[in-house]
Amino acid sequence: MLEASGESHTKLPMQGIAQPTRAEVLNLPRVHISQHPVMAHKMRLLRDRHTASPEFYQLVKEIGSLLAYEATSSLALREQTIETPLQETKAYRLAGGIGVTPVLRAGLGLAEGFRQVIPDVQVWHLGLRRDERTLQALEYYNRLPHEVDLQVCYAVDPMLATGGSAIDAINVLKRRNIPRLSYIGIIAAPYGLLRLSQAHPDIDIYIAELDEGLNDVGYIVPGLGDAGDRQFGTF
Numbered sequence: 001m002l003e004a005s006g007e008s009h010t011k012l013p014m015q016g017i018a019q020p021t022r023a024e025v026l027n028l029p030r031v032h033i034s035q036h037p038v039m040a041h042k043m044r045l046l047r048d049r050h051t052a053s054p055e056f057y058q059l060v061k062e063i064g065s066l067l068a069y070e071a072t073s074s075l076a077l078r079e080q081t082i083e084t085p086l087q088e089t090k091a092y093r094l095a096g097g098i099g100v101t102p103v104l105r106a107g108l109g110l111a112e113g114f115r116q117v118i119p120d121v122q123v124w125h126l127g128l129r130r131d132e133r134t135l136q137a138l139e140y141y142n143r144l145p146h147e148v149d150l151q152v153c154y155a156v157d158p159m160l161a162t163g164g165s166a167i168d169a170i171n172v173l174k175r176r177n178i179p180r181l182s183y184i185g186i187i188a189a190p191y192g193l194l195r196l197s198q199a200h201p202d203i204d205i206y207i208a209e210l211d212e213g214l215n216d217v218g219y220i221v222p223g224l225g226d227a228g229d230r231q232f233g234t235f
């Protein structure tokens with residue numbers, strides 16, 4: 001994490017940048033903020049600085065499952081006839097392929113949670129790393145297939161801070177011409193949420209909680225720290 005205690009004349013990346021308040025972004029179109037009490041309970045544990053990496057990773061997976069359940073509630077279904085041990089009956093299956101794109105590294109735990117809900121999801125890995133001096137996202141890994149047959153793809157990344165990484169991830173996915181894209185995150189700052197919503201007004205955005213803002217070095221406050229480092233024990 002970049003320390004705020006460097007040379008006094010060095011401008012920190014978010015210093016002096018105006019940020020919207022929570023109230024100003026609460027009613028953005030296509031933004032869904034979880035209202036589930038189980039989510040709030042898990043978020044308390046996740047944010048706590050005393051939660052160690054193994055439990056933290058487990059919680060990210062569980063929150064990923066809860067968010068997947070919420071985000072997939074409007075997926076299309078196809079009817080089919082099956083036989084129970086007693087008789088034929090109508091039943092339903094999810095229509096079309098579903099993809100999940102974990103933004104490495106921190107998105108990996110969320111994607112695992114997503115797979116607990118929909119095991120046959122395709123996983124498309126995308127590596128983006130935020131340069132902590134400029135806060136620009138840099139792409140360093142891309143395993144997105146070129147032959148695409150998905151009805152929907154979910155970009156998953158726990159932290160929506162300045163929004164740069166999420167905007168870039170959706171840009172990359174849009175080049176694959178998938179009919180429907182969504183973003184799933186755990187915590188958003190109002191600044192990043194507004195930027196993502198304005199850059200990509202055609203996607204749904206699902207988050208667990210909306211925080212107060214970004215500090216001078218671009219970390220979400222109160223936040224949870226570095227979601228990648230906390231999942232993988234790299235401090």
Ligand SMILES: O=P(O)(O)OC[C@H]1O[C@H](OP(=O)(O)OP(=O)(O)O)[C@H](O)[C@@H]1O
Nearest residue numbers: 104105106129130161162163164165228
């Ligand atoms: O909204 P932004 O300002 O772009 O910041 C958010 C990004 O920063 C974190 O990744 P990081 O660069 O720390 O990589 P990591 O997952 O490997 O830790 C996080 O997981 C997002 O990808």
Ligand SMILES: O=c1cc[nH]c(=O)[nH]1
Nearest residue numbers: 161219220225226227
């Ligand atoms: O607060 C933040 C901001 C970006 N990335 C993180 O992991 N945490």
Ligand SMILES: [Mg+2]
Nearest residue numbers: 226227228229
């Ligand atoms: Mg990180």
